[in-house]
Amino acid sequence: MSALEAVKYQRGKLEVLDQLRLPHEFHYDPVSTRQEAFDSIATMRVRGAPAIAIVASLGLAVELHNNPIAAASDSELITRIDEALDYLKESRPTAVDLSNAIAQLKAVIRTTEGKGQTAITESFIEEAERIFKKDLQNNLSIGDFGTQWLQSQAGASAEQQISVLTHCNTGALATSGHGTALGIIRTLHYKSFLKHAFCTETRPYNQGSRLTAFELVHEGIPSTLITDSMAAALFRTKKTENNIAAVIVGADRVVRNGDTANKIGTYQLAVLAKHHGIKFIVAAPTTSIDLDTKTGDGIKIEERKKEELTQITGAVVGSDGQVDKESKVRVATADQRIGVWNPAFDVTPAEFIDVVVTEKGAVEKGPDGTFDFSKILPERWAKVAN
């Protein structure tokens, strides 16, 4: 079984899996300019907080490798790269990984100012490649820390397997590989600690049914798809039988007190989990942590177009039950004149979250009901402390 790859990269060449065509079609788009990177992010052909940052960084790296900017001086080159990064930052507003990657890239190119334009361009490309590689290591660590936390807090073991529910897609398709929340589920499965994974459909864009269900089936992980509206009934009727121990989700932005923006529908799952005595885990690399923003009220939530609710794309199913993977149909699912509110994300208050699992360890909530990230991010914390 081959590993799923959202992004294929070698120096000077980037290919990005078009996730809008999944699960019916596997098609990689070449991305070799900042405009192509912007477009594939804004149209959600690639999505997921870490993957967005990776495609923006590597897309510009490929452009700079193949068509270096001819600038009059080092400082002009830095300004021109900054402009390209500021343009990419506007592709999607909520996930902070992109802003963090941009800040990191801007800082690195400044360390080579005065060493010549080739050195500046090279430092950018190397940093973009580091961001890509580091993400995979982060996800493997998140898988380990999350599994250890579930061993200690929920008794997960080969003798006492647990079931979990996840929302949206946080797997290999949303990252450079393995995944964050889905990474913990993968690691639980590899260790034989996982009884069953439930995944939500994740309306309106169906990242759960189109992408997570596909990843779970691809990996042979025992799994069941539910609609978003079935979570309460699942907890009420199947918690004991399946030993449902945790809801595990990813994050687009975890702010200083632990409030977390993630795919719309996450907040209601957190409230339900608390009511049913089920642990609620946010799995996120530290690149998804935003210490500059104090609480969830400061998070900008992306609102998307109404057609995402009133129309759906699918493939034709024949009378024999077979899916015609070549076919593509756009279907209206509502009266097209209805008004629509379509926020892509919501904010789960810290009080509903039990633990934030990062690549640097699991951070539990303090007695004041908030999270303290100062121990895992001492340098970043020092900059915002006052």
Ligand SMILES: CSC[C@@H](O)[C@@H](O)C(=O)COP(=O)(O)O
């Ligand atoms: C590891 S991905 C974490 C989050 O980005 C994920 O949970 C999510 O909400 C993705 O939303 P999307 O709109 O598909 O980009």
